[in-house]
Amino acid sequence: xxxxxxxxxxxxxxxxxxxxxxxxxxxxxxxxxxxxxxxxxxxxxxxxxxxxxxxxxxxxxxxxxxxxxxxxxxxxxxxxxxxxxxxxxxxxxxxxxxxxxxxxxxxxxxxxxxxxxxxxxxxxxxxxxxxxxxxxxxxxxxxxxxxxxxxxxxxxxxxxxxxxxxxxxxxxxxxxxxxxxxxxxxxxxxxxxxxxxxxxxxxxxxxxxxxxxxxxxxxxxxxxxxxxxxxxxxxxxxxxxxxxxxxxxxxxxxxxxxxxxxxxxxxxxxxxxxxxxxxxxxxxxxxxxxxxxxxxxxxxxxxxxxxxxxxxxxxxxxxxxxxxxxx
Amino acid sequence: xxxxxxxxxxxxxxxxxxxxxxxxxxxxxxxxxxxxxxxxxxxxxxxxxxxxxxxxxxxxxxxxxxxxxxxxxxxxxxxxxxxxxxxxxxxxxxxxxxxxxxxxxxxxxxxxxxxxxxxxxxxxxxxxxxxxxxxxxxxxxxxxxxxxxxxxxxxxxxxxxxxxxxxxxxxxxxxxxxxxxxxxxxxxxxxxxxxxxxxxxxxxxxxxxxxxxxxxxxxxxxxxxxxxxxxxxxxxxxxxxxxxxxxxxxxxxxxxxxxxxxxxxxxxxxxxxxxxxxxxxxxxxxxxxxxxxxxxxxxxxxxxxxxxxxxxxxxxxxxxxxxxxxxxxxxxxxxxxxxxxxxxxxxxxxxxxxxxxxxxxxxxxxxxxxxxxxxxxxxxxxxxxxxxxxxxxxxxxxxxxxxxxxxxxxxxxxxxxxxxxxxxxxxxxxxxxxxxxxxxxxxxxxxxxxxxxxxxxxxxxxxxxxxxxxxxxxxxxxxxxxxxxxxxxxxxxxxxxxxxxxx
Numbered sequence: 001x002x003x004x005x006x007x008x009x010x011x012x013x014x015x016x017x018x019x020x021x022x023x024x025x026x027x028x029x030x031x032x033x034x035x036x037x038x039x040x041x042x043x044x045x046x047x048x049x050x051x052x053x054x055x056x057x058x059x060x061x062x063x064x065x066x067x068x069x070x071x072x073x074x075x076x077x078x079x080x081x082x083x084x085x086x087x088x089x090x091x092x093x094x095x096x097x098x099x100x101x102x103x104x105x106x107x108x109x110x111x112x113x114x115x116x117x118x119x120x121x122x123x124x125x126x127x128x129x130x131x132x133x134x135x136x137x138x139x140x141x142x143x144x145x146x147x148x149x150x151x152x153x154x155x156x157x158x159x160x161x162x163x164x165x166x167x168x169x170x171x172x173x174x175x176x177x178x179x180x181x182x183x184x185x186x187x188x189x190x191x192x193x194x195x196x197x198x199x200x201x202x203x204x205x206x207x208x209x210x211x212x213x214x215x216x217x218x219x220x221x222x223x224x225x226x227x228x229x230x231x232x233x234x235x236x237x238x239x240x241x242x243x244x245x246x247x248x249x250x251x252x253x254x255x256x257x258x259x260x261x262x263x264x265x266x267x268x269x270x271x272x273x274x275x276x277x278x279x280x281x282x283x284x285x286x287x288x289x290x291x292x293x294x295x296x297x298x299x300x301x302x303x304x305x306x307x308x309x310x311x312x313x314x315x316x317x318x319x320x321x322x323x324x325x326x327x
Numbered sequence: 328x329x330x331x332x333x334x335x336x337x338x339x340x341x342x343x344x345x346x347x348x349x350x351x352x353x354x355x356x357x358x359x360x361x362x363x364x365x366x367x368x369x370x371x372x373x374x375x376x377x378x379x380x381x382x383x384x385x386x387x388x389x390x391x392x393x394x395x396x397x398x399x400x401x402x403x404x405x406x407x408x409x410x411x412x413x414x415x416x417x418x419x420x421x422x423x424x425x426x427x428x429x430x431x432x433x434x435x436x437x438x439x440x441x442x443x444x445x446x447x448x449x450x451x452x453x454x455x456x457x458x459x460x461x462x463x464x465x466x467x468x469x470x471x472x473x474x475x476x477x478x479x480x481x482x483x484x485x486x487x488x489x490x491x492x493x494x495x496x497x498x499x500x501x502x503x504x505x506x507x508x509x510x511x512x513x514x515x516x517x518x519x520x521x522x523x524x525x526x527x528x529x530x531x532x533x534x535x536x537x538x539x540x541x542x543x544x545x546x547x548x549x550x551x552x553x554x555x556x557x558x559x560x561x562x563x564x565x566x567x568x569x570x571x572x573x574x575x576x577x578x579x580x581x582x583x584x585x586x587x588x589x590x591x592x593x594x595x596x597x598x599x600x601x602x603x604x605x606x607x608x609x610x611x612x613x614x615x616x617x618x619x620x621x622x623x624x625x626x627x628x629x630x631x632x633x634x635x636x637x638x639x640x641x642x643x644x645x646x647x648x649x650x651x652x653x654x655x656x657x658x659x660x661x662x663x664x665x666x667x668x669x670x671x672x673x674x675x676x677x678x679x680x681x682x683x684x685x686x687x688x689x690x691x692x693x694x695x696x697x698x699x700x701x702x703x704x705x706x707x708x709x710x711x712x713x714x715x716x717x718x719x720x721x722x723x724x725x726x727x728x729x730x731x732x733x734x735x736x737x738x739x740x741x742x743x744x745x746x747x748x749x750x751x752x753x754x755x756x757x758x759x760x761x762x763x764x765x766x767x768x769x770x771x772x773x774x775x776x777x778x779x780x781x782x783x784x785x786x787x788x789x790x791x792x793x794x795x796x797x798x799x800x801x802x803x804x805x806x807x808x809x810x811x812x813x814x815x816x817x818x819x820x821x822x823x824x825x826x827x828x829x830x
Contacts, residue, residue, distance in 0.1 A: 034746070034748070190338050190339075193333065193335060193338075193339075194335075194338075194339045194373065196333045197331060197333035197334050197335065197339055197342075198343070198373070198376055198377060199333075199377065200331050200332070200333050201331055201342055201343065201344055201345060201376055202345050202376065202377075202378070202451050202453060203345075203453050203484075204451055204453065205451075206331065209332070238332040238333050239332060241332045242330075242332040244332075281414070284377065291377050291418065292414065292418060293373065293415075293418065294412065294414050294415060306338065310337055310338070312337075314337055314338075316335050316337065
């Protein structure tokens with residue numbers, strides 16, 4: 001095990017893996033393997049997190065977003081080292097395996113600047129680099145800012161960050177620096193936001209937008225979560241673009257589990273639209289007419305799948321982020 | 328209508344307006360196998376509006392609940408890659424309704440009008456209605472006129488009509504059909520469905536050609552030697568002998584699907600990706616195809632009909648032995664035609680189109696063969712032409728074949744293939760053609776639909792061939808089931824120094 005990371009060695013190991021695949025006898029169909037890569041995905045894992053679970057998420061992402069994945073494992077008492085593997089799968093009904101490269105780097109405390117310095121040479125050239133920071137300490141750690149400068153996009157999840165207000169301000173600062181940002185707390189709202197959008201495709205409802213005067217987001221737990229703030233901010237911004245000024249309130253729901261919001265209501269005049277969570281269902285009620293839709297758990301895989309599909313600035317998110325900082 | 332302030336085009340799928348869809352022929356095979364499974368999948372993916380409703384129409388007496396039960400069975404049986412989610416089904420089924428009746432009965436349209444008015448109120452569909460004719464083609468005109476008489480061609484929202492092929496059986500009947508439809512619906516509201524155009528790979532041809540800069544400079548007579556478009560089926564007529572006997576491969580496949588594919592491959596770049604713009608270019612291409620005279624047709628078009636054979640230990644009947652087929656049938660179960668496009672880009676480049684039943688395998692592909700290098704410096708090596716192959720089905724993808732040096736000393740070349748596989752490069756599920764096309768019709772995007780002028784242009788090209796074939800008595804069968812068609816088709820290419828690919 002080496003205490004330094006030599007990019008040439010990592011690249012050589014990758015080449016050797018492909019060489020070995022090429023030497024393997026062809027299967028019945030003589031099809032071999034196909035190498036696939038559409039981006040570089042750098043994952044900064046949390047200290048002590050379950051490697052198998054993260055590995056499964058990454059493996060699930062690969063068929064849709066094949067990437068050269070570089071997983072950085074912060075491990076306080078271990079030496080700096082790297083290991084190269086291939087992530088392969090056999091698409092259903094196909095005869096040829098598809099493989100992506102995966103590099104796992106073990107990073108002892110304080111080694112992030114060293115790790116960041118090798119990311120560029122071991123990345124697949126001419127392809128975007130996305131950094132997925134799995135914890136707040138990673139975002140703040142020394143060396144990560146170098147990594148962010150190389151990245152086309154940084155993805156974080158503020159749901160687990162301790163102070164929602166500070167989290168939003170930190171993200172707003174990063175966005176202000178020109179970095180394309182994704183926050184899985186925002187991604188979790190897509191299903192809810194899309195439901196609002198679908199409702200107001202109905203011309204009858206759209207015509208009643210001016211009646212709306214208040215937005216109420218109810219959330220569980222003591223803190224106004226980042227997600228609740230995003231939701232309130234987004235609704236306020238969206239209605240503002242339709243020249244509808246509203247009062248946005250975030251209210252605590254003692255019965256709802258901490259960290260979730262339980263319902264979102266738009267109302268005013270004689271018009272009321274409510275989206276409410278009931279277990280795994282999203283119940284939409286418009287003027288007393290209700291409809292249920294499934295609301296499956298937003299797994300890391302589903303959230304990342306959505307975020308990796310967006311490689312440019314998300315202006316709607318950035319506006320919501322800026323407004324949420326004021327809520 | 329104010330713009331939807333909640334839209335997020337970066338993350339949400341395309342905006343789908345609320346509407347009701349009326350399916351004529353609701354107890355037919357297409358409804359069961361394709362339409363309702365496609366609609367359920369759209370509901371599963373939350374692509375339909377909350378109040379979306381379906382009104383099924385056919386002669387079979389049924390209640391709404393019986394219709395729902397029947398459609399549930401259809402979804403469970405025919406949804407190939409969609410999990411049956413009971414919650415999604417429950418919500419979707421609430422929007423399913425049924426009106427029994429005969430298309431010829433004016434009373435049917437009055438009952439339908441009442442049902443649509445009720446749905447508009449209860450499900451907030453805004454008066455938007457998509458009528459889908461999944462009936463016998465002979466009933467298309469009657470259904471359209473029935474809708475018109477009951478005032479259903481217009482309403483509070485938009486009204487659109489989707490028509491399945493065949494769009495006539497010749498030019499005159501295609502024009503007559505359009506005239507009937509136009510008595511009630513504007514041409515812009517008539518959506519002629521060609522499910523080939525809804526296939527992801529056919530759409531990808533547009534992305535490939537016009538999203539990349541490197542191919543277009545090669546896309547002309549200077550570099551392209553010829554183009555082969557193949558749609559082969561390994562199965563026979565599968566109990567549809569009586570229908571097929573009236574149609575044949577030329578009318579059933581080449582007149583619509585393959586000429587549309589050819590138009591997509593050969594059209595000029597459109598000014599934008601707006602429906603009118605893309606369809607104008609496709610139409611222009613179809614109108615540029617040379618109309619052949621009878622003597623040219625005899626050299627450039629080959630009909631075929633399969634005879635019996637033994638394939639893999641199984642005796643396979645010939646076409647004339649199929650149920651419902653006349654013993655002396657002259658129907659073409661195979662058609663191969665050489666087309667020429669008379670414009671500056673393609674003048675002199677043959678486009679070979681072939682389609683047939685009971686060929687060795689099921690495959691649809693486009694092969695663009697480029698001219699050889701002007702000088703071979705490798706002592707007799709390097710004669711294999713560059714080929715760009717667009718596979719439409721199965722295993723959709725694009726391959727480029729070129730020569731490479733074999734490893735080792737000496738300079739020996741061998742052809743290699745660079746493959747892009749649509750399914751494995753994108754793990755995401757591709758929507759079925761019907762999902763794409765139904766959604767497009769609801770959204771009002773006619774890019775992938777065929778327009779009257781295109782249908783007429785295709786018939787103008789195909790009709791003279793039909794006429795010559797009808798006037799000639801062929802010595803059928805002229806190819807054995809399980810082979811690549813009659814030898815005359817090989818000779819047609821050989822006259823220009825070409826050979827059919829064996830996909």
